[in-house]
Amino acid sequence: MSQPESTVSAARGIDPRSPRFGAGITAVLLLVDLFLSLVGATVAAAVLLLAIALLFAWGAFAGVQRHPYGALYRALIRPRLAPPAELEDPAPPTFAQGVGLLVTGVGLVLFAVGVPLALPIAAALAFVAAFLNSVFGYCLGCQLYLLLVRARVIRRRATA
């Protein structure tokens, strides 16, 4: 009796554990960054946050399939695990990388124009999102994307 009239595109398939592994690395780096920022190692904190933002940009623009953490996961972790029960569309974690880029990018820009507190705040916010994603499988994009849809920021093109 199931006839889902879905307009959701078919999955192309990545291992769902790979983005969560990557989010775990990101969460640890953000925690280190927050520590550096809190103890006053501001330059080191800014450089590390920039590196984290560039890694987010890599995932957001090249896609999570081509992210270095994905390659690390396939080389080191996946051979030690059972095959994934199911594959996942790369679009949601790619969107999540864009959210991470936005949060860390805004923090860096505000820091550069003279708002020093923006650095630890951006690191802490991005940490919470990455941590919840990695440990609990929480999906920030499931709420943020919908807010953009409801604000009519995101609309379907007629051809899509």
Add this chain to the structure above:
Amino acid sequence: MEKSGVTSRPVNGFAALGILLGLVAVATAVGLVWRATTGRSRAARGHRVLAPADVDVMAFGDRATLLQFSTEFCAPCRSTARVLGSIADDVDGIRHLEVDLTDRPDLADRFRILQTPTTLVLDGTGAIRARIGGAARADDVRTTLDRILGSDHVTA
């Protein structure tokens, strides 16, 4: 290394570690609460009835309809679609419908949807009987259907 002027005052290493521990503890508490509450079916308040035309279909399920709202950027929407689809396959008279809210933002406004997936459980008349925010749990959905259908056919 320190910036002067309007910069935040640095704290010592122990205080910084304490702040980090506090942040991890708060994030863990948030995650545990989220995991305990997400995907739970809740009985609908009031009496609202949908027509099949509201979601651009010809007919609902004879006995119940699992109306799932999704977007493309939502990994748990895929697993929920599999869970609900297999229940609809198992049980006569139950239909699973999936609507992409990017196509129908008006429905997101109408039902005040704040996350995807959100699933509305409709009875045979199209009345909303329950709402599931987050990834649906198969046993919870079957219990809800039992309650709505007034029988034990679903979990049997």
